[in-house]
Amino acid sequence: MMSENSTDPQPALERSPRPDPEPVASAASSQRLLELAARVAATECGVLIVGESGTGKEVLARFIHRNSKRAAAPFVAVNCAAIPENMLEAMLFGYERGAFTGAHVSHAGKFEQAQGGTLLLDEVTEMPIGLQAKLLRVLQEREVERIGGRGPLPLDVRVLATTNRRLREEVAAGRFREDLYYRLNVFPLAIAPLRARRDDVLPLAMQLLAARVRPAAPVPALSAEAAHLLLTYTWPGNVRELDNLLQRALILLNGPVILPQHIQFELAGDAAPQAQQPATPASLAASLDERERDLILDALRAGKGSRREAAESLGISARTLRYKLARLREAGIEVPTA
Amino acid sequence: MMSENSTDPQPALERSPRPDPEPVASAASSQRLLELAARVAATECGVLIVGESGTGKEVLARFIHRNSKRAAAPFVAVNCAAIPENMLEAMLFGYERGAFTGAHVSHAGKFEQAQGGTLLLDEVTEMPIGLQAKLLRVLQEREVERIGGRGPLPLDVRVLATTNRRLREEVAAGRFREDLYYRLNVFPLAIAPLRARRDDVLPLAMQLLAARVRPAAPVPALSAEAAHLLLTYTWPGNVRELDNLLQRALILLNGPVILPQHIQFELAGDAAPQAQQPATPASLAASLDERERDLILDALRAGKGSRREAAESLGISARTLRYKLARLREAGIEVPTA
DNA sequence: CTTCCGGCGGCAAGCATGTGCCGCCTTTGT
């Protein structure tokens, strides 16, 4: 149901003219996939890219486009899931002025915009079945006609599609036209979920980090412990989740290297420090540590940073306070410096 | 659920050009949160603010805006919960004259109004799923089109969002689009309920009082007894409730100091405010022990007395649990006996 | 009746924590 958009993954609306990311393929399976993709790229073949949400289907589509003869021509992506059904048709095929209320000016559809190049139908499964028929016709006739248009326009567009569902089943269930299925799925490419290709995690992380950092700024390193955390996680949100997590890490960062405490998985609740009291505390120790941290920081602040005073008010020796502070710092917590 | 609106908390229509309140952060947890907020503010990252209603989510959002590069640009807040579904779309995206009945004049949507600045989607969870798709598209394409509009308008807006639900669960339940979730929740900030940050109560009270009093008028003082009442209350309505209570106090007031009789909690007659641990715990160890005891007893109760289960949920060995229970009993604490 | 499960508490080993002691620094007041 979602588009990857790993191409411009910025969460906010800052669009930089960053080049398409090169697909990462360290895992053997990924390499095989990329090899395949490169081969189909050279052909004019329709391709269906299947993969869980967040796996980077659009990245792969762009890769195919770049490696095809059409590389110089436009690449246009349409996220069928993100566009309200009633607008999708107008968006794909375009319309002439006055074709319907609101159509004040004529508008070229995505097909036209992709003329000579490649059109990606992202999450094609989300397209209403009525539209599927029209789409099929366009593909077969190789021509579009704008809504309210005067006549068909010959088309030279390669069509790629992605989905995160099992298309076969959609077809079986009658939600997807079988003929369209065969038309789009000339060549299937399946992107494995991130958890099934651990070898890609670290290289991906590097790439994503580099892309997130200001140009020319140094790319932070991953400590061994942090890397281990990334490698053992299951990544239900796939590459997108990794990307988000790395962004968080960059924000939390205060040095040149990413430590375990900068890694915050999405596991509900913990997200930010001290949420409400969860019914099932992560663990006794964690909860107590948190509590201790709060008390110490409070005491410290109350005493305007004085370790001696704070220690006294906490009922521990100054030495112990320093000891605890050292550990807090190790854990990546900034301690008020007097 | 409503938006906090702590920014202009005046109940009536006395809106003064009062500056945004500075978030109060005396408790260690709050300080950490504010520190985090300041960091994300500097980025362009999407932020999701989670917290019970009345905790001041909008205040935090404004804080982020003020501390960002966009501070000079507009900050626009839309309360998705307070606006009827059918109007929300027009409100967000704007419309052209004649786009629908009643649209006598064109109208810029909130996105446009926030151009260059920050848009806060308050209670974003309340947005109907159909609109979510449109919102997603706007975020992805970085452009809006007014309803009935002539063409898309490029957009440079940072989007923040708040919710008082567990967004993960909403996603799991299909009430919230997963892709939108990942878009908005790049960086989560959780505001703790007021009851979990007692240290904030008094400073907050001061701030709220100062804001309520006529400019240049003296700010009433809090008597020690009154302060004690505030500190031991559980604040189910969080900051908003505190604010309301203080307003009542101001009305009842007849001198320069707020006394216990001016403090009227909302749940009249019902549960008496139960005293909790004092803001300044006797000692670290004592406080931690208390916390541990609570957690253990909770876990035990949750598991219907099963030591094994409790131990597991606490992340300690069953042996250790028994050890700890023995000590609790020694300390004269009754332990649930299966 | 036998088994199995959950619990209980003794024991001991391994570790982490809490502190005192010390030497070294930096800041501040005289």
Next chain:
DNA sequence: ACAAAGGCGGCACATGCTTGCCGCCGGAAG
């Protein structure tokens, strides 16, 4: 410049916490 105070972190020791192992119980299931 000197001394006193407050901090910092290395070292070492004692104490206490955590846990695995064991044997023993009592209730429930077979």
